[in-house]
Amino acid sequence: MSLALRGGKPTRTKPWPTWPIYNEREIKALEEVLRSRFWGGGVEDSGPKEKEFEEKFSKRHGCSYGVCVSSGTAALYVALLSVGVGPGDEVIAPALTFWATGSAVLMTGATLVVVDVDPETYCMDFREVEKSITNKTKAIISVYNYGNAPDMDKISEISKENNIALIEDCARAHGFMWREKPAGSIGDLGCFSFQQGKFMTAGEGGIIITNNELYAERCRSIRTCGRIKGDDIYKIGIDYWLNWWNFRITQFQAAILLAQLERLEEQLKTRQANCEYLSKRLEEIEGIQPLKVDSRLTRHQPWPYLFKYDPKSFGGVSVIRFVEALNEEGIPSGGLDHPPLSMTLSAHLSSARIVRKSKYPVAERAIQESVTLPQHLFLGTKEDMDTIVEAVEKIKKHSNEL
Ligand SMILES: Cc1ncc(COP(=O)(O)O)c(C=O)c1O
Numbered sequence: 001m002s003l004a005l006r007g008g009k010p011t012r013t014k015p016w017p018t019w020p021i022y023n024e025r026e027i028k029a030l031e032e033v034l035r036s037r038f039w040g041g042g043v044e045d046s047g048p049k050e051k052e053f054e055e056k057f058s059k060r061h062g063c064s065y066g067v068c069v070s071s072g073t074a075a076l077y078v079a080l081l082s083v084g085v086g087p088g089d090e091v092i093a094p095a096l097t098f099w100a101t102g103s104a105v106l107m108t109g110a111t112l113v114v115v116d117v118d119p120e121t122y123c124m125d126f127r128e129v130e131k132s133i134t135n136k137t138k139a140i141i142s143v144y145n146y147g148n149a150p151d152m153d154k155i156s157e158i159s160k161e162n163n164i165a166l167i168e169d170c171a172r173a174h175g176f177m178w179r180e181k182p183a184g185s186i187g188d189l190g191c192f193s194f195q196q197g198k199f200m201t202a203g204e205g206g207i208i209i210t211n212n213e214l215y216a217e218r219c220r221s222i223r224t225c226g227r228i229k230g231d232d233i234y235k236i237g238i239d240y241w242l243n244w245w246n247f248r249i250t251q252f253q254a255a256i257l258l259a260q261l262e263r264l265e266e267q268l269k270t271r272q273a274n275c276e277y278l279s280k281r282l283e284e285i286e287g288i289q290p291l292k293v294d295s296r297l298t299r300h301q302p303w304p305y306l307f308k309y310d311p312k313s314f315g316g317v318s319v320i321r322f323v324e325a326l327n328e329e330g331i332p333s334g335g336l337d338h339p340p341l342s343m344t345l346s347a348h349l350s351s352a353r354i355v356r357k358s359k360y361p362v363a364e365r366a367i368q369e370s371v372t373l374p375q376h377l378f379l380g381t382k383e384d385m386d387t388i389v390e391a392v393e394k395i396k397k398h399s400n401e402l
Pocket residue numbers: 071072073074097098100101143169171172193194195205206
């Protein structure tokens with residue numbers, strides 16, 4: 001049978017699980033907010049649904065405080081401001097991440113220091129972090145990417161030893177656990193995204209979690225136009241945060257997020273089991289190497305799932321062509337989800353505030369060897385994972401057609 005790209009029958013025609021998922025729970029929650037006439041964000045403090053969500057989500061992730069904001073980007077920006085990052089400071093971030101991690105730093109006026117990733121995990125390489133610390137370093141942003149984690153033991157050690165704030169970018173890491181600690185509770189602040197494709201979504205949204213009362217209070221203040229906490233509410237004040245904005249969310253978003261939070265555990269279990277099963281099976285194919293998940297990362301799910309592809313084992317077929325063939329076989333897939341930060345930001349912005357090391361061999365090689373699969377595929381069954389393996393094997397067998 002020839003490849004679907006050459007007119008053959010696709011390996012899979014059955015639809016994949018859809019995303020996002022909702023049912024009567026979300027519909028009822030939305031209706032309740034509608035009828036309550038409390039639609040907007042709480043101006044002087046979190047609105048009722050938001051407050052409930054902040055409490056539940058932060059507790060679930062090992063923190064005492066949660067502050068909802070309008071996006072994951074806003075969460076990073078507000079978190080950076082809350083630890084006092086500004087012009088003249090340096091912030092270290094990994095080369096492989098969505099560019100919001102970098103642009104949030106640039107928005108504060110600080111300098112972005114991009115470091116390479118570890119070849120096994122594709123997450124921030126702690127050795128590169130160590131080398132990049134200067135007396136101007138004010139914060140490190142560690143990112144959970146590809147259902148994986150950087151060495152959080154080493155990175156927290158480095159941040160503590162050097163008295164540098166550690167902000168965890170958990171935009172892709174809802175429900176992750178590093179040893180016994182939830183992602184987002186290891187550093188000083190954890191930042192999550194609720195954008196449409198994320199593990200929990202309200203279309204858009206974000207949250208900052210922390211165990212530091214002062215940081216939480218600052219985040220709340222910055223989120224709501226610089227109001228200062230009075231006796232029990234946030235009031236307009238003078239002479240406080242100049243860097244304030246309106247980053248509030250609506251009660252509709254919070255209501256949906258409360259329902260989504262109830263689904264997190266079950267979905268995580270399904271995705272993690274499917275991810276581990278798929279990796280085991282793909283490992284058996286010569287030329288395919290799933291990313292190695294750090295064994296200390298006990299709870300995880302892929303966003304996106306990533307495996308390394310070696311064209312040499314596929315008759316020299318480029319990764320781009322391989323991905324085209326995989327899509328035609330009925331497996332939604334892509335290459336590396338974003339070009340390395342070192343390349344993206346330097347193409348678009350004045351490099352004056354971006355410190356680039358001479359080379360990013362690991363991150364830049366990732367473009368040539370990465371194949372990614374979206375998270376919602378992992379909500380399916382083991383048989384669904386088998387069809388992915390089948391499609392890869394078929395392409396390998398027929399690589400001469402490409
Ligand atoms: C690693 C990472 N950080 C930050 C963000 C920004 O989140 P948002 O899109 O909600 O602004 C994203 C979103 O894709 C992300 O993947």
